[in-house]
């Protein structure tokens with residue numbers, strides 16, 4: 001097919017819910033992608049933080065195809081070795097207790113909402129189901145996770161939304177304390193807000209929040225759909241704060257390119273959901289879990305994670321060495337990078353794409369980078385030069 005035929009097929013047959021770039025990717029290796037026109041791009045996006053070992057990593061392909069050649073799917077009425085092994089790794093690494101596997105970030109958060117509300121119901125009965133989330137957060141696209149998302153633009157059209165959510169500004173502990181009324185069962189937060197603009201939570205704030213939650217038996221839930229699995233230079237973003245959540249949600253990078261989501265419960269909630277209370281047809285798929293197991297084994301080493309931090313700093317250094325005039329502020333942890341800029345970030349994104357670099361935007365004024373964790377220094381050099389020019 002010609003590239004224009006590919007575009008036309010989409011425009012005629014697929015619901016037009018995305019503002020797509022006029023690019024049709026066809027192949028890739030690590031952080032270099034080739035499109036249907038034979039043009040190559042440096043990839044500072046990994047999908048959206050999904051392809052954490054880059055495009056077509058050989059170890060990941062082997063893990064996936066080895067499992068694919070044995071059995072592709074069976075229902076959750078049977079036991080799955082790769083899901084068990086993956087869960088064991090996630091439990092050991094997080095310090096939490098038990099995992100549930102689904103297929104996406106929104107689904108992971110939906111499950112975490114159910115888990116938190118059930119915990120509270122068991123202990124305190126009805127009327128304690130309110131969940132506090134942060135302004136500028138993003139938790140997903142289902143009706144309930146849209147309600148959880150702390151941005152008014154997402155609260156349109158699809159009424160009635162699930163009730164029981166309220167929103168407070170991030171890093172404002174007084175507002176949080178005031179919002180934590182007797183009807184609250186949980187607080188949801190991203191350790192670094194991704195879609196909202198690469199906004200960091202302060203360590204002091206999170207420590208006090210943890211103490212507040214403990215005091216009132218309110219569950220602290222970290223949505224690490226974007227920050228999890230090495231993205232921030234730690235396996236989990238929450239490690240930067242020195243506090244543990246009661247529930248952790250994961251997706252994006254966990255599958256390395258195949259769909260997976262997970263929520264992990266700590267001590268308080270490990271046995272809150274029992275047979276028949278939650279489920280997923282596709283969840284804990286053996287092929288997806290075999291790939292995710294390879295990812296966690298590769299990413300969760302001190303050497304690998306130290307490189308993520310080093311490469312993140314290197315990208316910022318390379319871009320800022322050119323003193324790009326549009327950059328107002330840089331926010332970064334590991335390979336999760338935000339350049340707050342003057343002007344429209346979409347314009348910068350298009351300029352970069354024209355010149356062979358893929359970047360993301362976030363919030364109103366941020367260029368967001370989520371490169372593959374395996375990106376090479378040579379690929380960084382090429383990409384950073386294009387980005388610096390676009391930001392000049």
Ligand SMILES: *Cc1c(COP(=O)(O)O)cnc(C)c1O
Pocket residue numbers: 103104105106107109138139140141190194195223224225226251252
């Ligand atoms: C992407 C994202 C989600 C939604 O994940 P989907 O897989 O698209 O459902 C939820 N929370 C955060 C923090 C995300 O970045």
